[in-house]
Amino acid sequence: MFRRASRSLRTPFLHPRASFATRALGRLPNSQSPIVSQPHFFNSVTGSNEQIPAFRLLDGTGVPIEGADLPEIDEAFARKLYENMQLLPNLDNILYNVQRQGKISFYMTAYGEEATIVGSAAALEDNDEVLGQYREMGVLLWRGFGLDNVMAQCFGNHEDTSGKGRQMPVHFGSPKHHFHTISSPLATQIPQAAGVAYALRRTPDRSNSVAACFFGEGAASEGDFHAGLLLASTIPSPVVFIARNNGFAISTPSSEQYYGDGIASRGPGYGIDTIRVDGNDVLAVLTAVREARARSLDQGRAVLVECMSYRVGHHSTSDDSFAYRARSEVDDRKRIDNPLVRFRLYMESRGWWNAEAEEELKSRLKADVLKAFKHAETQSRCELSELFTDIYGGEEPWNIKEQREDLARLLKKYGEDWEPWRVELQKFKNKGQELSTK
């Protein structure tokens, strides 16, 4: 059943960690734990008072740090990385304001996390299965989901291929892009990722794919996080867990989210290879996730990557973060630790980028976004009858049929005359006719 069982299901006696400290006092019979004669408490996964190190390649000014082995990337790939990173704030600026004008109901920006999201997307294969939280639109865009699909989902119009306007904005999904539909309840995707990966390893054609599971450091407090990591390591499944540690879960700073050493410290507790990376360094993220992916495939097991970043934007359009953090703190972070600037400076140092290219890119991206926005804005919603579809596969149960007919009856009776309904019906494709004339 396990194609990689020979490696991943080896007996505990060969476990690499079992060999590090053989002592004369012997071992416990069933855990291989070496026996010691002094009580020894420990509270560190590094074995010292040092925190888990963070992997970085470029410093804040885009200069490679001492000892850095940069990944080999050419100019075209570097430009693709940068353009995808730049697309996010350009899109966020417009959609944030569109929400403020009441044209869409909600929005969430990815300000500050561009390198984490795009660097991860670039390290994955485009058919790796992605299970996201909600701030990972950049992964979909990297895979060619397209601005029209983004807009259609946010406007919830009849072109919304993610969910027919049933979900709030930013709840994207696309089987074609191997991106599982976002759901608002936090962390539910984490154990699901273990199941997805297990399915991958049972499917011969997919033996080179992993599941990539994104979540915030806040979501990592949910029981589902622990369940997910435990399952993916115990029932060996190739999952790359990518924790976006952006310092906040709405108003709650990470200092109140956990007392231990971040999310990374939990990986070894589940026997999972783990790395912490500077999430604002796109090359470091790219390198770390590539390596994580390779390990995950090679061992058929989970790997954990913790990307350290900072949520520059408000949590969402429902939030005003200056109620709980200083504006200056945000401004400082934006200025000192800006993932876009860092990579841009690196590109400039290689002669791959300049002010002219920057101007050209920004106006092109803005024009693209506005074009998609204008198109989406004028589209109607799906047909109203979609309210009652996709509930069950197979035969429609009597209650759903009866309720659909009841709404049809009501529309026939009051649809023209009752002003709130008359106005609302105009927003739907067919204006509800397909229901009321049936």
Added chain:
Amino acid sequence: MTTNTLRSLSGSLSRAGTTATKTRISVSVRRRNATTATQTNPAASVEPPPAGGHLPSIAQSTFLKQTRDQALKTVGIKWADTELDEARGHQSSALGSGRETRKMNTYQAIRDALSIALATDDSAIVFGEDVAFGGVFRCTLGLAEEYGRERVFNTPLTEQGVVGFGIGYASMGMDGRTGKGGTAIAEIQFADYIWPAFDQLMNEASKFRYRSGGNFDVGGLTVRCPTMAVGHGGLYHSQSPEGFFLGMSGIKVVIPRSPLQAKGLLLASIRDPNPVVFMEPKVLYRSAVEQVPTSDYVLPLSSAETLVSGSDLTVVTYGTSVYRCEQAMHLLNNPPEKGAVGSNIRDAVKDWANHPAIKSNGKGKSPSIELIDLRTILPYDLPSVLQSVQRTGRLLVVHEGPVTGGVGMQLAGEIGKRAFLNLDAPVKVVGGWDTPGVALQYEKFYIPDEIRILDAMLEVLAY
């Protein structure tokens, strides 16, 4: 966010709004041109939907107490200090006449109740996700500053943890006594996110007393959560999950309809000797405003309230739907001159008036509706509902949650069983459809609004 921050945010951003031609200008430029944009673009002043939603019609409700006098005469109100006075043998100050009231919306009234709970009970703690800065709906605003972070605090993001923690705390007295006594007031950020805690509620809190033969209980636990739809919450910020709690004996479930009710019912829930799940209709946080007594008082649990007396149809509801029922009754009593709504009302009322039973007792020409706010969902006040239906012979139940497995069907079963011979029409339930959640763009046709409620009233009356 607060109304102020919301206003200022929307203000500054709508000032930066766009016109068809101006949209091409970069955002930063638009910000600089803020004032001109306002003048040239009226559409830019459209407010974004507030997080908690808004239902303007609620402001006109006659159920909201507009004066101090009305507020102090609230039915069933019990002032906390009267008990003390009585115990001391003093003349009771039960008469509310000397008391203060203040205009509050629902989140302010909840905050007021929490503040009183903290001030009057040293063991009380208030906690949950984002509670310390005031909560995403502002219900705990300033409490951490006032009572300290030891008593009002953020938890990590885990609902099962939050409720489990609350259960543990409530099983310990302040004096170190094992078994019962602590007051734990937990917040779950949205009712939609209570499911990770369902196990703690169902298998632990509800059975705590029973399984220990009364040795242990967690009566001090109250779990607050915002519930119901607001107009733009989609599948996961709109649900009304109270139906799932109906089989959870040992737990009480309470849903208030207004600020004054919320304060009294919340204080009663906190002090009730049982764990309570207190669901707050989130559209009412801002939309419902009334005079609320500032002193400490409770309103009775498991006691429905008759808001309007009537003789021909009993309508039972709770939460946000109370106001939609009020509007439907208003339509029924004032049918529009022209159009389908008016003619349907007149036809149905005629049919009703010609009913032999109605004719024979000469009740008159227009039906009168009795409106009941159930307030406590579990254990619910069946006697009041039954007594009403025995008089009116007709029952309609209205709620936002789905019909199947909902409160309406529970009541329909009990009333059908006990009042079969009194009924002139089958019991009718108007609820959300049995779709898996409230779909974003379809919400206006999901939530039972006044026209759907009116139609159901007519159907039951004309049966």
